[in-house]
Amino acid sequence: MKITIVGSGYVGLVTGACFSEVGINVVCVDIDSKKIENLNKGIIPIYEPGLEDMITRNMNKGRLSFTTSIETAVKESEVVFISVGTPPDEDGSADLKYVLAVARDCGKHMTDYTLIVTKSTVPVGTSLKVKEAVQDELNKRNVSIEFDVASNPEFLKEGAAINDFLKPDRIVVGLNSERAESLMSSLYKPFTLNGHPVIFMDIVSAEMTKYAANAMLATKISFINDIANLCEIVGADVNKVRKGIGSDTRIGHKFIYPGIGYGGSCFPKDVQALIRTADENNYNLQVLQAVESVNKYQKLVLFNKINSYYNGDLKGKTIGVWGLSFKPQTDDMREAPALYIINSLLEAGAVVKAYDPVALEEAKHHFGDRITYCDEQYETLIDADCLAILTEWPEFKFPSFKIIKKLLSKPLVFDGRNIYDRDEMAKYGFEYFCIGVRS
Ligand code: NAD
Numbered sequence: 001m002k003i004t005i006v007g008s009g010y011v012g013l014v015t016g017a018c019f020s021e022v023g024i025n026v027v028c029v030d031i032d033s034k035k036i037e038n039l040n041k042g043i044i045p046i047y048e049p050g051l052e053d054m055i056t057r058n059m060n061k062g063r064l065s066f067t068t069s070i071e072t073a074v075k076e077s078e079v080v081f082i083s084v085g086t087p088p089d090e091d092g093s094a095d096l097k098y099v100l101a102v103a104r105d106c107g108k109h110m111t112d113y114t115l116i117v118t119k120s121t122v123p124v125g126t127s128l129k130v131k132e133a134v135q136d137e138l139n140k141r142n143v144s145i146e147f148d149v150a151s152n153p154e155f156l157k158e159g160a161a162i163n164d165f166l167k168p169d170r171i172v173v174g175l176n177s178e179r180a181e182s183l184m185s186s187l188y189k190p191f192t193l194n195g196h197p198v199i200f201m202d203i204v205s206a207e208m209t210k211y212a213a214n215a216m217l218a219t220k221i222s223f224i225n226d227i228a229n230l231c232e233i234v235g236a237d238v239n240k241v242r243k244g245i246g247s248d249t250r251i252g253h254k255f256i257y258p259g260i261g262y263g264g265s266c267f268p269k270d271v272q273a274l275i276r277t278a279d280e281n282n283y284n285l286q287v288l289q290a291v292e293s294v295n296k297y298q299k300l301v302l303f304n305k306i307n308s309y310y311n312g313d314l315k316g317k318t319i320g321v322w323g324l325s326f327k328p329q330t331d332d333m334r335e336a337p338a339l340y341i342i343n344s345l346l347e348a349g350a351v352v353k354a355y356d357p358v359a360l361e362e363a364k365h366h367f368g369d370r371i372t373y374c375d376e377q378y379e380t381l382i383d384a385d386c387l388a389i390l391t392e393w394p395e396f397k398f399p400s401f402k403i404i405k406k407l408l409s410k411p412l413v414f415d416g417r418n419i420y421d422r423d424e425m426a427k428y429g430f431e432y433f434c435i436g437v438r439s
């Protein structure tokens with residue numbers, strides 16, 4: 001079977017690579033010709049562990065190719081996955097113009113039965129719009145070609161995307177045709193051998209499942225951040241509280257790590273989009289509004305700590321920053337807390353020297369020459385007044401505290417990810433500020 005993946009970003013590339021890995025013939029399409037030119041040379045546009053090897057291996061085997069020609073790809077494929085971006089519109093709702101443009105392209109070029117699967121995260125009702133767009137193009141061509149639409153939301157996490165795709169907890173598929181069900185069952189069979197199910201449902205429920213999953217995870221994070229802030233006030237230690245509640249299997253240990261707010265390309269935009277969907281349907285989604293407002297507040301909690309330490313006068317202070325990406329194992333900085341914190345530091349007149357294992361190039365698009373980029377973590381601390389940790393990369397977890405102390409003008413650390421032990425830091429002679437523990 002030959003399939004097409006339209007949109008060669010995080011989701012499209014991982015999807016294409018993983019389907020080709022199990023022997024399926026895959027064509028990945030993108031409108032960005034530079035991206036496709038690079039991919040054809042083996043240059044991968046994103047940092048995602050394991051992805052480059054997998055893409056190269058499957059290109060060499062002839063099972064994976066890249067093109068800008070959606071026409072050829074669609075003509076040759078029985079299944080087309082749409083995995084283009086759905087960025088927030090001005091009012092927070094998901095902008096569907098890229099998804100619908102691809103749907104139209106399918107209608108323009110398909111010659112035989114095609115199953116069109118939306119993998120992008122899209123609001124309830126989008127698959128119906130996809131169907132209408134395809135049909136409209138077929139009508140313009142005055143042809144009658146059978147097709148189905150399906151919703152197959154993606155649950156992978158950046159930084160662990162390959163593993164998440166190859167060994168998913170579950171695969172959700174929304175559809176309303178037996179032919180489509182049989183195609184999706186055979187495509188996903190190799191990924192369900194670990195016993196995890198493909199859950200078939202109606203299309204609307206599948207679209208809703210994606211938003212509900214991200215909203216639930218964002219809720220866990222904002223909940224623990226809210227509790228963390230209260231812990232500080234009342235003198236409790238959120239690290240202990242987290243372990244205490246996580247041991248209850250009904251709550252679980254995952255996604256209750258306090259920090260500087262959730263970032264990334266999905267939680268912020270998907271929470272907003274679900275609130276918009278509720279608004280449009282005259283329903284007040286109260287929990288998620290609180291989740292969003294806690295997250296906005298949380299993104300500045302570490303800046304506020306630094307600012308109040310210096311009594312609101314950050315002019316001329318130099319802050320060494322470790323970590324820029326929104327989470328470890330990725331160079332993605334979309335909605336990263338680092339963007340908010342560093343911009344606030346700069347606005348307050350501070351000087352920022354930053355290091356990240358993979359996101360420095362990406363950071364240059366955001367900050368230009370307003371900050372100093374360091375190739376090595378300790379270099380950020382030369383002539384710096386304090387260290388701020390914004391991403392919990394493994395290499396920051398066991399640093400040489402001796403070197404940190406020697407380089408900083410004063411042993412002072414602001415940790416937005418709670419990667420150090422407060423008592424140990426005190427033993428080493430540091431003033432240490434973290435999240436959810438009174439200093
Ligand atoms: P991305 O921005 O990394 O990639 C999107 C790609 O689509 C870009 O390369 C763009 O050039 C291409 N594109 C846009 N219009 C096109 C068109 N008409 N034809 C061909 N290509 C086109 O986006 P992403 O992070 O991969 O996200 C894609 C979707 O998947 C979004 O809806 C997102 O919410 C969802 N999602 C993302 C993740 C993630 O971890 N990034 C996880 C699950 C779901």
Ligand code: UGA
Pocket residue numbers: 121154155156157158159214217221254255256257258259260261262263264265266267326327
């Ligand atoms: C998230 C979901 O985890 C995926 O299942 C989903 O497919 C994806 O969004 C999506 O729809 O795009 P991702 O954004 O890649 O994946 O990363 P996460 O690991 O979920 O982290 C998101 C943010 O939450 C990060 O800023 C992270 O630092 C923060 N976080 C996460 C916490 O602050 N505490 C936690 O306990 C967990």
